[in-house]
Amino acid sequence: MIKTLSNNISFLRTMLYLSAFVILVVGALTYRSITEVTKSSEMVTHTYKVNVELEQILSNLKDAETGQRGFIITRDSVFLDSYTSGRSKINNSFAELKVLTRNDTLLNTNLIALNGLINKRLIAFQTSYSSLPKDDIDDPAFISNFRDGKYLMDSISVKIKSIVSLQNNILETRKNEYENDLMATPLLLFSLLLCSLVLMYVAYNNIYKNIKKLKATNEALEIFKESTNQSEIVSKHGSWTWNVKDNVFTFSDNLYRLVGEQPQSFKPTIENFLNYVHPEDVEQLSKQTEQMKENVELPYIYYRVVHKNGNIKHLKAYGKSLINEENDTVLLGTTADITDEIMSFRALEERNMELERNNKELSSFNYVASHDLQEPLRKIQTFLSRLEDEEAENLSSKGTKYIDRIQNAATRMRLLIDDLLQFSRSNKADKVIEESNINLLLEAAKQDLAEVISAENAEITSDTFPTIKVIPFQIQQLFINLLGNAIKYKAEGKTPKIVIKHKVVDAEDEENIVKPKKAFYHKITFTDNGIGFEEQYAEQIFTLFSRLHNKDEYSGTGIGLSICKKIVENHSGYITASGQPGKGAVFTVYLPID
Amino acid sequence: MQEDYINIILADDDEDDRLFFTDAFEEIKITTRVKTFNDGVYLMDYLNTDGIQLPNVLFLDLNMPRKSGLECLREIKQNEKFNDIAIAIYSTSASEEDIEKTFIKGANIYIKKPSDFKTLKKVLSEVVTINWQYHTNSMNKENFLLRF
Structure with missing residues (x-):
């Protein structure tokens, strides 16, 4: 924009210079033509003056001749006055002519010739006086003299006429020249005027365009200013x-x-x-x-x-x-x-500190789990081992069997503690995901729950699973937790029935799968006939330590389902629950298929 | 007479563990003299008493009230007087962190308390018969934790 404007400015400057030049040329031309006109009129005047002087000379000569003739006839000296005055007048006229023609050599030579003729004529007058015999005009010498005088007079007249015509000719050529000149000048002036008109138009056009451009620029600037204002407000x-x-x-x-x-x-x-x-x-x-x-x-x-x-x-x-x-x-x-940034930064810092606190709590929980929980368990096991070794003979076979059972349960508890600990410590990266026989994992889970299953007479039916890429111990834990849950929350007066189904589904068909990473999933459902739960708790039950029931009614730590959720999330899967109070619950696990 | 028995000390706040420990040594066919202390303060007070017989092997529980096993370990290692004592960490847990810390502080071996009595006896008799001179020279992080 600035560049085009500056270009325009230099353009306008050029226009101004051009216009000034044209005006100067017009002025100069006008001055010249006026000078020429003055000169030509001066020349005309000059020519006329010369002509008048010449005519004057001729007329004076004629006067002198008339005076001479009168004297000859009358012998009265009065006639001689015009002769003498004619003479001096002729001289005056010559003097005048000399002044007028001092720059014109051609005229000068002509005038000199004329002067010679006039002198001759005057001498002829003189001669005719002097040679005039007393009252005898018939004297042949006089007559010849007189005739000479006439001839001289004729040739003077011719000479003057020729000079006049010469002068006229010169005047005529000069007139023509000037006319040509003067004819050309108005044309030139007119074209120059046209030219300056064109220049004016171009300059006007340019200025108009510039003004329009400036206006548009101004508007854009105005808009820009307004948008800057707005953006300042927004940001x-x-x-x-x-x-x-x-x-x-x-x-x-x-x-x-x-x-x-x-x-x-x-x-x-x-x-x-x-x-x-x-x-x-x-x-x-x-x-x-x-x-x-x-x-x-x-x-x-x-x-x-x-x-x-x-x-x-x-x-x-x-x-x-x-x-x-x-x-x-x-x-x-x-x-x-930056108040908002600072506030959110502070909030973030607080969150970080909270997270750090939580982490610390979690690691102290880990310590409690690994140390404090293991300690009583280890003692139970040590005492059991001593009981077995040292008191075996004092125990009945039933007693030995019970001790066996206690040993098994304690071992399972140790495993569970270890697993739980491992689970809470480990992230997915530490665990090896491998092709696993899910049927075996389910069997192992059932084994783990054998006691409670037989105690509750629980019926578990399941589909046959294909091998799935999983972290085996975690999936076994998942099965234990889900089956254990189903049995724990059995309905009053009913034997627990759990149906495990498997099918492969398209992620798009399942509304429970949000933002799927894979196209297909293993869908595993655990349907029980237990006490179920209110649908509104479907999300809540997966949060850590959340319990829907009083501790007196059902034992449990509230960790089980959150462990399930974590396990499923470790596998990039989804777990959902739905339930109807008194009728049962359905837990659905989705595991991705590569 | 000094060479006839191995002098052993255990510092552990848990009564049951102290009982298992002394019972186990009673059943082991090695002549030992076992002393137990209820926490680190009692232990250090005893060790700093003039004229006592310093133990050949010291078993240190980590988690004790008043003065932890780790603190005891530091104090012992700062005192040249105790240079000849072999120190066995004797703890319920075997977290990487604890193992790392005690190894750096100069303990000789790390024992995770076994959960049956037979193993306990086996482990203890193994530990007290170790040639500590040899063990210490070839000690590295891999064999620091006793495997059983």
Whole structure:
């Protein structure tokens, strides 16, 4: 934009120079033609003057001749007056002509010739007087003299006429020349005028276009300014400039809003602005603003402002110094309201600390599980081993059998503690996912639950599973937990029946699968005829330590299902539960197929 | 007379564990003299008493009130007087963290308390008959935890 404008400016300048040149040419031409006209009229006057003088000479000569003739006839000296006066007049005329023709050699030679003729004629007059015999005009000498005089007179007349015609000719050629000249001048002037009109039009057109462009640019700038305003509001930014030398500030509208004021509601000065800065930050900010004057680029400045209503906002400012056209240092700055960021950062920090606390709690839980739980169990086992070794002979076969059972349960508990511990410690990366025979895992789980299954007469029916890529011990744990749960929460007066079904499903057909990673899943459902639960708890039961029942009614830690969820999530699968109070529950596990 | 028996000390706050320990040594066919202490403070007080017979092997439980096994281990290793005592960590847990820490602090062996009496006897008789001079020289993190 700036470039096209500057191009236009140089174009307009060229136009101006061209126009000035044309006008100068027009002026010069006009001056020249006026001079020419004056000159030609002078020349005409000159020619006429010469002609008049020549005519004058001829007429004087004729006067002199008439006077001579009168004298000859009358012998009266009165007639001689015109002769003598004619003579002096002729001389005067010649003197005049000499002045008029001093620059014209051709005319000069002609005049000299004429002068010679006139002199001859005058001599002839003289001769005719002197040679005139007293009253005898019939004297042949006189007559011949007189005739000579006439001839001379004729040739003078011819000479003058020729000079006049020569003069006229010259006048005529000059006239033609001037006419040609003058004819050309108006044409040239006219074309130059046309030319300057064209120039004017082009310049006008250009200016018009520029103005239009400027208008459009102005509009765009206006829009840009407005959108800058809007974006400052949306992004909670304000901007400012600071002419360091004159100590003049400008604040953008939104900078005022950042300090909780109406746009341009106070004079933009550092003192006025500092009024809004948090008292604890004033000193530092003033110091940093001072530093701004000297440094070209500065690190971010953080400070707080206090709104009139007491709200505290965190601002972050950044300034950069530029040198303007007048060689002054001008700082351009941006100030942003980072209160939200700071708040969310703090919230994040709190969350992090909470997470850290939770982690610590979890590791202390791990320790409790690994140490404190194992200790009593180990003692039980040691005492049992001593009982078996040292007191075997004192026990009945029933007693030995019970001790066996206790040993088995204790061993299982140890395994469980170890597994649980391992599970809570391990993440997926530590575990090996392998092609596993799910049927065997289910069998192992049933073995684990053998006691409770037989005690409750639980009926478990299941489909045959294909091999699936899983972490075996975890899936076994999953089965134990789900089956154990189903038996634990059996309905009053019913034998627990658990149906395990398997099928392969398309992820898109299952509404329980949110954002599936794989196209197909193994869907394993555990349907029981137990007490079920209210649908509203379907999500809640998977959270750690959540229990739907009183401890007196059902034993349990509230860890089981959350372990199930974690196991399934380790396999990138999904687990959901649905239930109907009094009718039973269905747990659905989805495991992805690669 | 000193060479006739092996002098053994156990510091453990658990009464049952102390009982298993002394019972086990009674049944082992090795002449030993076993002393037990209820926590680290009692242990260190005894060890710092002048004129006592220092143990050949010291069994240290880690989790004890007042003064933990780890603290005892540090104090013992700071005192040259105790340089000849072989120290066996004797703990319920065998977490990586505990093993690492005690190994660095200079314990000689790490025993996870067994969960049956027969194993306990076997482990203890093994430990007290170790040639500590040899064991210490070839000690590394791999054989630090006693496997049984």
